Amino acid sequence: MSMPRPAAQGGLPQLTASIKGSSGPVTRLGANGELDLATAGAFGALLADMITPDRPSVVIDASRLRFCDSHGLAVLEMADALAGTCGGTVRLTRVRPLVTKILKITGLEERFVGSAPR
Numbered sequence: 001m002s003m004p005r006p007a008a009q010g011g012l013p014q015l016t017a018s019i020k021g022s023s024g025p026v027t028r029l030g031a032n033g034e035l036d037l038a039t040a041g042a043f044g045a046l047l048a049d050m051i052t053p054d055r056p057s058v059v060i061d062a063s064r065l066r067f068c069d070s071h072g073l074a075v076l077e078m079a080d081a082l083a084g085t086c087g088g089t090v091r092l093t094r095v096r097p098l099v100t101k102i103l104k105i106t107g108l109e110e111r112f113v114g115s116a117p118r
Contacts, residue, residue, distance in 0.1 A: 014039050015033035015035055015042075016032045017032070017046055019050075025056055025088060027055050027058050027059070029047075029059070029061065031043070031061065031062055032064035034067040035072030036072055044075035047078075051083050051086060053086045053087075056089075057088035058083065058088070058089075058091070059091050059093055060090070062092040062095045063093075063096065066099075068102055076112060091112055091113065092113050
């Protein structure tokens with residue numbers, strides 16, 4: 001499953017996402033690009049579709065996520081709240097320094113990076 005690829009100026013995708021696998025209650029997802037106003041809606045829809053009572057946790061490999069703005073953070077918070085209703089969490093791994101800085105500034109680092117999925 002992949003999300004739609006919104007086109008940036010010049011026609012290049014701003015964010016791509018793909019499922020890397022799943023085991024037990026956890027789905028692993030890779031994100032590549034920028035999670036912002038232009039891409040947050042489609043990424044949020046993908047996360048909402050992935051989170052189920054049988055597989056409530058999502059681990060996002062953020063090693064190729066170059067940027068995340070407030071819209072992207074809102075999507076992550078929404079997905080984490082949805083996962084929480086199913087007994088799971090949303091977590092980021094391999095987070096780049098710029099995204100880590102944004103998470104620290106907003107007080108969300110511990111929520112998304114600080115602990116392993118349940």
